[in-house]
Each structure stands twice: as C-alpha cells, then as structure tokens.
Amino acid sequence: MGRVAISSSSRLLNHAEMFYAPGERALARDLFRAIGCRVLDPQEEEGPADLGAAAGPYLIIFVDPASTDLIDNVMYCSEVEPAQWSLEQALRERIGSDETLAARHAAYEACFRRYPQGMTHFGVSMSEAGLAAALERVRKAPEFEGRVAIAGPYRPGERGSVDPRVIQGFLRTDIVSTGFLLAGQQIELQVRLD
Secondary structure (H helix, E strand, O other): OOOOOOOOOOOOOEEEEEEEOOHHHHHHHHHHHOOEEEEOOOOOOOHHHHHHHHHOOOOOOOOOOOOOOOOEEEEEEOOOHHHHHHHOOOOOOOOHOOOOHHHHHHHHHHHHOOHHHHOOOOEEEOOOOOHHHHHHHHHHHHHHHHOEEEEEEEEOOOOOOOOOOEEEEEEEOEEEOOOOOOHHHEEEEEOOOO
C-alpha cells in the first residue's frame, strides 16, 4: 500500500527513529503535527491493514502528509527504553549537583542560539508558507513553552544565513530525540530556493 517504486540504483533516507519521555506521547505527536507532518498513532487511530501489530508502540510520522508509504520518508517515535531513561535521569541528577557539568551543559545548549546550523539535526523540506505556518503554530502552542526553542528563519543575505539556496528555520526540543532527550533534538525546517 502506498509504495513508491525505487530503482535499484536509487538511494534515499528511509526513516529516522526517535524517543519521547514517559507520558509524553501526545506532546510528541502534537509537535510533529505542528510542523506540518501527518502523524498516525496506532494506539488511537485505525491504520492501514498492512500496518501490523508491531507498529503499536510507534507514532508514524509522514514527512509528506499526502504519503501513505509506511516504510520510506517517514519517522517513527516511541517511548524511551527504560535503560536509556534511567541513564538520562542519573545524568540529569549529576548536572543538577555538579556546577562544572551544569555550566558545560548550559554552554552546549547556548550553541543553538549562536549557530543552530552547526549542531546535529535533521531537516524537513517545505514551502515558504509552510515554514511560516509551522513556526507560528509552534510559537503559539502553550504546551511547547519552555520545551521548544525557535531560531530563524534565516533568509539568504540576512544575518545568520549560511546558504543562498535555502531559507532555514530551526527548532530545538527535549520532547523527542534520535539520541539522548537530555541533549535535545534539533529539527531544521528548510525551504529550497533553487
């Protein structure tokens, strides 16, 4: 269902997989909907017949809202594994009690405000109107206050722009992550102009 024919010489980014903290499934779902993705939540919605029971723990995030492909150009998001969550809680406690470590963590987080393009991130391509709407939805959502920071948009020729071919907006959040939630996740919302 919804498969796109890929030639044997084609390559594309298949998927990204992320975690959210215990109890934050709805918040993760709402974040991706706010940036314009379609989110299928098998725990609350009926999905395609070929989805299968294995999908239950995952939010299935379609980068292209019109897509029905469950395999390519998607992201998956599930609750963080207990071992990782335990480690993250120990690290949070240590940061809270160690001034040097807390200062280093704060310096790392400050990099987002100075140069978001230089930090690890993944990007989602969209129209200029889509970018403006996504940033506005995130900015206005009270549930994201203190949990999602916005940098940009950076337009070619303006301060902070690094590429004349794109407009970039960045989100930094601890709601979802492809690594440690404590380290945060950056998401670039990009408009190609070429």
